[in-house]
Amino acid sequence: MIHSMIKTREFEGKSEKEAIDKAIEALALDREAFDVEILVNERKGLFRKGSVKIRIHLHDDALPVTVPTEGESKLIAFLKTLLKKMGFPGEVTISFREDMKIGLDISSRFSGILIGKRGKNLDALQVLTNVYAGRIGLKEMRIIVDAEKYRVRREESIIRLARRTADQVKRSQRSRLLELMNPFERRLIHTTLNKVENIDTISEGEGLLKQVRVIYREH
Amino acid sequence: MAEEKDLVEYIAKSLVDDPSGVQVNMIEGEKSTILELKVAQDDIGKVIGKHGRIAKAVRTILSAAATKTGKRIVLEILD
Numbered sequence: 001m002i003h004s005m006i007k008t009r010e011f012e013g014k015s016e017k018e019a020i021d022k023a024i025e026a027l028a029l030d031r032e033a034f035d036v037e038i039l040v041n042e043r044k045g046l047f048r049k050g051s052v053k054i055r056i057h058l059h060d061d062a063l064p065v066t067v068p069t070e071g072e073s074k075l076i077a078f079l080k081t082l083l084k085k086m087g088f089p090g091e092v093t094i095s096f097r098e099d100m101k102i103g104l105d106i107s108s109r110f111s112g113i114l115i116g117k118r119g120k121n122l123d124a125l126q127v128l129t130n131v132y133a134g135r136i137g138l139k140e141m142r143i144i145v146d147a148e149k150y151r152v153r154r155e156e157s158i159i160r161l162a163r164r165t166a167d168q169v170k171r172s173q174r175s176r177l178l179e180l181m182n183p184f185e186r187r188l189i190h191t192t193l194n195k196v197e198n199i200d201t202i203s204e205g206e207g208l209l210k211q212v213r214v215i216y217r218e219h
Numbered sequence: 220m221a222e223e224k225d226l227v228e229y230i231a232k233s234l235v236d237d238p239s240g241v242q243v244n245m246i247e248g249e250k251s252t253i254l255e256l257k258v259a260q261d262d263i264g265k266v267i268g269k270h271g272r273i274a275k276a277v278r279t280i281l282s283a284a285a286t287k288t289g290k291r292i293v294l295e296i297l298d
Binding site: 078081082085086087088113114116120121123124125127128131132135 | 222225226229230233234265268272273275276277279280283284286287
Protein backbone atom coordinates (compact mmCIF):
# COMPACT_ATOMS: atom_id res chain seq x y z
CA MET A 1 0.00 0.00 0.00
CA ILE A 2 1.27 3.45 -0.85
CA HIS A 3 0.71 6.25 1.60
CA SER A 4 -0.17 9.86 0.87
CA MET A 5 0.56 9.54 -2.82
CA ILE A 6 1.21 12.72 -4.72
CA LYS A 7 -1.33 13.04 -7.49
CA THR A 8 -0.44 16.48 -8.76
CA ARG A 9 2.64 18.62 -8.76
CA GLU A 10 3.58 21.91 -10.33
CA PHE A 11 6.61 22.77 -12.42
CA GLU A 12 7.89 25.88 -14.15
CA GLY A 13 10.06 26.48 -17.15
CA LYS A 14 10.86 28.93 -19.87
CA SER A 15 8.79 26.83 -22.23
CA GLU A 16 6.21 24.07 -21.96
CA LYS A 17 8.80 21.55 -23.04
CA GLU A 18 11.28 22.69 -20.40
CA ALA A 19 8.62 22.45 -17.67
CA ILE A 20 7.67 18.94 -18.79
CA ASP A 21 11.31 17.88 -18.93
CA LYS A 22 11.77 19.12 -15.38
CA ALA A 23 8.76 17.08 -14.26
CA ILE A 24 10.11 13.96 -15.96
CA GLU A 25 13.48 14.40 -14.32
CA ALA A 26 12.19 15.27 -10.85
CA LEU A 27 9.77 12.36 -10.72
CA ALA A 28 11.81 9.83 -12.68
CA LEU A 29 8.77 9.06 -14.80
CA ASP A 30 7.98 8.57 -18.47
CA ARG A 31 6.01 11.25 -20.30
CA GLU A 32 3.14 8.74 -20.58
CA ALA A 33 2.77 8.56 -16.80
CA PHE A 34 1.05 11.92 -16.39
CA ASP A 35 -1.23 14.48 -18.01
CA VAL A 36 -0.22 18.12 -18.29
CA GLU A 37 -2.40 21.08 -17.42
CA ILE A 38 -1.04 24.48 -18.37
CA LEU A 39 -1.53 27.03 -15.60
CA VAL A 40 0.43 30.01 -16.91
CA ASN A 41 1.74 30.48 -20.41
CA GLU A 42 3.58 33.70 -21.07
CA ARG A 43 5.10 33.62 -24.49
CA LYS A 44 8.58 34.85 -25.02
CA GLY A 45 8.54 38.44 -26.17
CA LEU A 46 11.14 40.74 -27.61
CA PHE A 47 12.26 41.96 -24.21
CA ARG A 48 11.12 39.20 -21.83
CA LYS A 49 11.73 35.53 -21.31
CA GLY A 50 8.89 33.08 -21.68
CA SER A 51 7.40 31.58 -18.57
CA VAL A 52 5.27 28.48 -18.43
CA LYS A 53 3.78 26.93 -15.34
CA ILE A 54 2.27 23.49 -15.58
CA ARG A 55 0.46 21.19 -13.20
CA ILE A 56 0.96 17.53 -13.87
CA HIS A 57 -1.64 14.92 -12.97
CA LEU A 58 -0.17 11.51 -12.30
CA HIS A 59 -2.02 8.46 -13.51
CA ASP A 60 -3.10 6.17 -10.67
CA ASP A 61 -0.54 3.49 -11.42
CA ALA A 62 2.20 5.94 -12.33
CA LEU A 63 4.05 6.49 -9.08
CA PRO A 64 7.11 4.30 -9.04
CA VAL A 65 8.40 3.25 -5.66
CA THR A 66 11.44 5.48 -5.96
CA VAL A 67 9.56 8.77 -6.01
CA PRO A 68 9.40 10.21 -2.52
CA THR A 69 6.34 11.92 -1.11
CA GLU A 70 6.76 15.22 0.72
CA GLY A 71 7.27 13.56 4.10
CA GLU A 72 9.66 11.04 2.62
CA SER A 73 11.64 13.82 0.94
CA LYS A 74 12.13 15.40 4.37
CA LEU A 75 13.34 12.08 5.78
CA ILE A 76 15.76 11.63 2.91
CA ALA A 77 17.08 15.19 3.32
CA PHE A 78 17.52 14.65 7.06
CA LEU A 79 19.43 11.40 6.65
CA LYS A 80 21.56 12.74 3.79
CA THR A 81 22.53 15.82 5.80
CA LEU A 82 23.31 13.63 8.78
CA LEU A 83 25.64 11.44 6.69
CA LYS A 84 27.35 14.49 5.24
CA LYS A 85 27.89 16.05 8.64
CA MET A 86 29.30 12.75 9.89
CA GLY A 87 31.87 13.11 7.15
CA PHE A 88 30.56 10.04 5.28
CA PRO A 89 28.36 11.45 2.52
CA GLY A 90 26.08 9.23 0.48
CA GLU A 91 22.87 8.97 -1.50
CA VAL A 92 19.58 8.00 0.10
CA THR A 93 16.70 6.45 -1.81
CA ILE A 94 13.42 4.77 -0.98
CA SER A 95 13.90 1.03 -1.23
CA PHE A 96 10.38 -0.08 -0.36
CA ARG A 97 7.05 1.00 1.02
CA GLU A 98 4.88 -1.31 3.02
CA ASP A 99 1.90 -0.86 5.26
CA MET A 100 3.26 1.40 8.03
CA LYS A 101 6.86 0.90 6.90
CA ILE A 102 9.24 2.89 4.74
CA GLY A 103 12.60 1.50 3.69
CA LEU A 104 15.48 3.92 3.14
CA ASP A 105 18.61 2.72 1.41
CA ILE A 106 21.98 4.38 1.86
CA SER A 107 24.51 4.06 -0.91
CA SER A 108 27.89 5.46 -0.01
CA ARG A 109 31.52 4.55 -0.45
CA PHE A 110 31.64 4.75 3.34
CA SER A 111 28.91 2.13 3.81
CA GLY A 112 31.23 -0.09 5.87
CA ILE A 113 31.62 2.48 8.64
CA LEU A 114 28.00 3.61 8.27
CA ILE A 115 26.88 0.03 8.98
CA GLY A 116 29.36 -0.39 11.84
CA LYS A 117 30.16 -3.40 13.94
CA ARG A 118 27.16 -5.73 13.89
CA GLY A 119 25.05 -2.95 12.39
CA LYS A 120 25.52 -0.67 15.38
CA ASN A 121 25.87 2.58 13.42
CA LEU A 122 23.05 1.66 11.04
CA ASP A 123 20.81 1.05 14.08
CA ALA A 124 21.72 4.47 15.52
CA LEU A 125 20.93 6.17 12.19
CA GLN A 126 17.64 4.30 12.15
CA VAL A 127 16.74 5.41 15.70
CA LEU A 128 17.34 9.09 14.87
CA THR A 129 15.52 8.87 11.53
CA ASN A 130 12.51 7.33 13.30
CA VAL A 131 12.47 10.06 15.96
CA TYR A 132 12.67 12.67 13.21
CA ALA A 133 9.85 10.94 11.30
CA GLY A 134 7.67 11.27 14.40
CA ARG A 135 8.40 14.97 14.51
CA ILE A 136 7.35 15.62 10.90
CA GLY A 137 4.03 13.81 11.26
CA LEU A 138 5.00 10.29 10.20
CA LYS A 139 4.58 9.06 13.76
CA GLU A 140 2.91 5.77 13.01
CA MET A 141 5.40 4.85 10.28
CA ARG A 142 8.38 2.65 11.00
CA ILE A 143 11.47 3.66 9.06
CA ILE A 144 13.95 0.95 8.15
CA VAL A 145 17.41 2.25 7.29
CA ASP A 146 19.65 -0.12 5.36
CA ALA A 147 22.90 -0.07 3.40
CA GLU A 148 24.30 -2.72 1.08
CA LYS A 149 21.31 -4.92 1.99
CA TYR A 150 22.94 -5.41 5.39
CA ARG A 151 19.67 -6.12 7.20
CA VAL A 152 18.52 -8.69 4.67
CA ARG A 153 21.91 -10.41 4.72
CA ARG A 154 22.02 -10.40 8.52
CA GLU A 155 18.53 -11.93 8.64
CA GLU A 156 19.54 -14.72 6.28
CA SER A 157 22.73 -15.45 8.18
CA ILE A 158 20.82 -15.66 11.49
CA ILE A 159 18.34 -18.14 9.98
CA ARG A 160 21.26 -20.22 8.69
CA LEU A 161 22.92 -20.07 12.11
CA ALA A 162 19.68 -21.21 13.78
CA ARG A 163 19.33 -24.24 11.50
CA ARG A 164 23.00 -25.19 11.78
CA THR A 165 22.91 -24.94 15.57
CA ALA A 166 19.72 -27.03 15.77
CA ASP A 167 21.38 -29.78 13.73
CA GLN A 168 24.42 -29.78 16.01
CA VAL A 169 22.26 -29.87 19.14
CA LYS A 170 20.23 -32.79 17.79
CA ARG A 171 23.38 -34.73 17.00
CA SER A 172 25.17 -34.04 20.27
CA GLN A 173 22.00 -33.89 22.38
CA ARG A 174 23.67 -31.04 24.28
CA SER A 175 22.40 -27.47 24.44
CA ARG A 176 24.25 -24.58 22.84
CA LEU A 177 24.32 -20.90 23.79
CA LEU A 178 24.39 -18.38 20.94
CA GLU A 179 26.06 -14.95 20.90
CA LEU A 180 24.35 -11.79 22.23
CA MET A 181 21.49 -10.66 20.02
CA ASN A 182 18.90 -7.90 19.94
CA PRO A 183 15.17 -8.70 20.32
CA PHE A 184 14.57 -8.79 16.56
CA GLU A 185 17.44 -11.22 16.00
CA ARG A 186 16.35 -13.45 18.90
CA ARG A 187 12.79 -13.62 17.65
CA LEU A 188 14.15 -14.76 14.31
CA ILE A 189 15.94 -17.68 16.03
CA HIS A 190 12.84 -18.61 18.04
CA THR A 191 10.51 -18.55 15.03
CA THR A 192 12.95 -20.41 12.76
CA LEU A 193 13.25 -23.26 15.27
CA ASN A 194 9.67 -23.12 16.50
CA LYS A 195 8.52 -26.27 14.74
CA VAL A 196 11.78 -28.17 14.65
CA GLU A 197 11.43 -31.53 16.35
CA ASN A 198 13.35 -32.17 19.60
CA ILE A 199 14.46 -28.53 19.78
CA ASP A 200 13.47 -25.83 22.26
CA THR A 201 14.81 -22.29 22.49
CA ILE A 202 14.97 -19.92 25.46
CA SER A 203 16.50 -16.48 25.97
CA GLU A 204 19.00 -16.01 28.77
CA GLY A 205 20.42 -12.86 30.34
CA GLU A 206 19.34 -9.33 31.18
CA GLY A 207 18.90 -6.14 29.22
CA LEU A 208 18.23 -5.46 25.56
CA LEU A 209 20.88 -7.88 24.33
CA LYS A 210 20.36 -11.46 25.43
CA GLN A 211 21.59 -14.89 24.38
CA VAL A 212 19.42 -17.66 23.01
CA ARG A 213 20.01 -21.19 24.26
CA VAL A 214 19.12 -23.99 21.86
CA ILE A 215 18.11 -27.07 23.86
CA TYR A 216 17.60 -30.73 23.05
CA ARG A 217 14.26 -32.18 24.20
CA GLU A 218 13.10 -35.77 23.88
CA HIS A 219 9.44 -35.94 22.99
CA MET B 220 36.39 18.84 15.93
CA ALA B 221 34.24 21.69 14.68
CA GLU B 222 32.55 19.16 12.38
CA GLU B 223 31.49 17.04 15.34
CA LYS B 224 30.13 20.10 17.14
CA ASP B 225 28.15 20.97 14.02
CA LEU B 226 26.91 17.36 13.79
CA VAL B 227 25.57 17.36 17.36
CA GLU B 228 23.99 20.77 16.80
CA TYR B 229 22.26 19.55 13.65
CA ILE B 230 20.88 16.42 15.30
CA ALA B 231 19.68 18.29 18.40
CA LYS B 232 18.03 21.05 16.35
CA SER B 233 16.23 18.45 14.24
CA LEU B 234 14.76 16.72 17.28
CA VAL B 235 13.71 19.53 19.64
CA ASP B 236 10.72 21.87 19.65
CA ASP B 237 12.88 24.93 20.29
CA PRO B 238 15.95 24.87 17.99
CA SER B 239 17.01 28.32 19.23
CA GLY B 240 17.56 26.79 22.67
CA VAL B 241 20.21 24.41 21.35
CA GLN B 242 23.76 25.22 22.37
CA VAL B 243 26.88 23.11 22.04
CA ASN B 244 30.12 23.94 23.84
CA MET B 245 33.33 22.27 22.92
CA ILE B 246 36.05 21.65 25.47
CA GLU B 247 39.14 20.31 23.79
CA GLY B 248 41.53 18.21 25.75
CA GLU B 249 44.71 16.47 24.66
CA LYS B 250 43.28 13.04 23.98
CA SER B 251 39.58 13.68 24.10
CA THR B 252 37.09 16.38 23.36
CA ILE B 253 34.02 17.05 25.44
CA LEU B 254 30.90 18.34 23.75
CA GLU B 255 28.38 19.86 26.13
CA LEU B 256 24.86 19.88 24.75
CA LYS B 257 22.36 22.28 26.22
CA VAL B 258 18.71 22.39 25.13
CA ALA B 259 15.60 24.14 26.42
CA GLN B 260 14.28 22.62 29.66
CA ASP B 261 11.21 21.13 27.95
CA ASP B 262 13.32 19.54 25.23
CA ILE B 263 15.69 17.51 27.40
CA GLY B 264 13.57 14.38 27.08
CA LYS B 265 13.66 14.74 23.29
CA VAL B 266 17.45 14.42 23.10
CA ILE B 267 17.68 11.69 25.76
CA GLY B 268 14.67 9.49 24.95
CA LYS B 269 13.20 6.59 26.86
CA HIS B 270 15.93 4.71 28.71
CA GLY B 271 18.45 7.06 27.05
CA ARG B 272 17.77 5.51 23.65
CA ILE B 273 18.20 8.74 21.67
CA ALA B 274 21.27 9.92 23.60
CA LYS B 275 22.85 6.52 22.98
CA ALA B 276 22.18 6.77 19.24
CA VAL B 277 23.69 10.29 19.12
CA ARG B 278 26.81 9.06 20.96
CA THR B 279 27.14 6.09 18.58
CA ILE B 280 26.93 8.37 15.55
CA LEU B 281 29.38 10.78 17.10
CA SER B 282 31.96 8.09 17.74
CA ALA B 283 31.53 6.77 14.19
CA ALA B 284 32.19 10.28 12.88
CA ALA B 285 35.19 10.62 15.20
CA THR B 286 36.93 7.57 13.70
CA LYS B 287 38.16 9.96 10.99
CA THR B 288 40.43 11.74 13.44
CA GLY B 289 40.91 8.96 15.95
CA LYS B 290 40.17 11.32 18.80
CA ARG B 291 37.78 10.39 21.59
CA ILE B 292 34.66 12.48 21.86
CA VAL B 293 32.48 12.58 24.96
CA LEU B 294 28.96 13.96 24.74
CA GLU B 295 27.51 15.43 27.89
CA ILE B 296 23.90 16.45 28.00
CA LEU B 297 23.43 19.25 30.52
CA ASP B 298 20.24 19.72 32.49
